Amino acid sequence: MSDDPDPTTGAAPLPMLASLMRSRRFAPLFWCQFFSVLNDNFVRNMLAMLILFQLGESHSGPLVTLAIGIFVAPSLLLSGLGGELADAHDKAFVTRGLKFAEIFVQAIAAAGLYASSLPALFAALFGLGVISALFGPIKYGILPDLLRRHELVAGNALVEASTFIAIFLGLIAGGLSARHAPPWIVLQLMLIALACFAASLFIPRTGRGAPDLRVDRNVLASTRDRLGAVWHVPPLFTKGLGVAWFWMSGAVALSLVPIVVRDKTGGGIEVETAVSALFALGIGIGSVAAAIIAKGRIFLHPVPIAALGIAVVLIDLGLATWTLPHADGEIGLAAFFGSPLGLRVAFDVTALACAGGVFVVPISAAIQAEAPKAERARVIGGVNIIVSSFIVAGVLATAVLQSAAVGLSEPALLAGLGVLNLGAAWLAYRTLVRDAA
Secondary structure: OOOOOHHHHHOOOHHHHHHHHHEEEEOHHHHHHHHHHHHHHHHHHHHHHHHHHOOOOOHHHHHHHHHHHHHHHHHHHHHHHHHHHHHHHHHHHHHHHHHHHHHHHHHHHHHHHHHHHHHHHHHHHHHHHHHHHHHHHHHHHHHHOOOOOHHHHHHHHHHHHHHHHHHHHHHHHHOOOOOOOOOHHHHHHHHHHHHHHHOOOOOOOOOOOOOOOOOOOOOOHHHHHHHHHHHOOHHHHHHHHHHHHHHHHHHHHHHHHHHHHHHHHHHHHHHHEEEEEEEEHHHHHHHHHHHHHHOOOOOHHHHHHHHHHHOOOOOOOOHHHHOOOOOOOEOOOHHOOOOOHHHHHHHHHHHHHHHHHHHHHHHHHHHHHHHHHHHHHHHHHHHHHHHHHHHHHHHHHHHHHHOOOOOOOOHHHHHHHHHHHHHHHHHHHHHHOOOOO
16 A cells, blocks of 8 residues: 555545446455355354244343354454464465355355254354454455555445445345245355355455564464554554444444334334345445545544434434333334334434444544554454454443343433443544544
């Protein structure tokens, strides 16, 4: 990546987005990470549907929660190792190895689905979590190697948009797996894995960022070192906290909104799917908007405004449903979108996602631009550890607050999360905009 000012900075961003999607420098990475995220969420939701509908487990809730933990847990311990592997070796080469291994993990998932085996599916999910943890530092660390500085925001916008679209499609595909014959789903799983590996073959070689780096295979030591390295660079640590706050807020909101839609509006599976689609669409719109606003710059001024937008929308979503009684029946798409409450919820979810895209894309681009080339993947590995910690803490705290011992309702928790984001907006202004000026 060149750090010199580019003459195209400030040019129209939409042609830049289209150009990147046609570029050999970026398109293979885009499709590789898209199919990878689709893989992860396909298997996760397929496992959840198997637990809920096919196996008839009496304790399905804890098993579904366990599935989330099994997937996220490797990121806490392996992100540091992933960053070291990415800096010590060619990132494209490491990616191909990981995506080749993913084919075999998907084969385990396919066998687990065919045999309705929970242990096999949990093993496959853990394997995908390991690959995701090792791939995370590469996915974002390789962007500055492939793109020019003025293209970083646009590249991050496309990656974030495609990530949430892949999450949505993975949730739909996994949900449909409960209704289709296993042989067809097995074929889908293997095709996605093969497409992911095929895309990785076309990612350009990057060379070694730190050829003399000795990889520490003690994951506890590498995790400690990565956190320490980010901690001792306050600007990067602050931006890492911003990214972690986004993912934590998103994880908590995505766990609460479906319950609110079901219990307060009576929305059925079609409504839940439509709300998920609106969230994915909103992230895409917000990510592209971030690229348009930036015009090729690393531009953090919209971040506090976006955080304020997230806060306002969450508070409104909570207040709109707080005092409503429990829905006494199930409604479809027409009834949901034909009601003022349904339209308000749909608008809030879309606006929440849009603001989230505007919030996270500039911060991610800034981390990539500011991290030293020889340490970039390790820095991002450290940030990913912080992100995983925030997600786990946020989900656990939400579960405790929802429990019978505390008994807070989902609308109250959404409004409370909105209030916390008011504080995040002030901190973002103070640390990312005012003090950096």
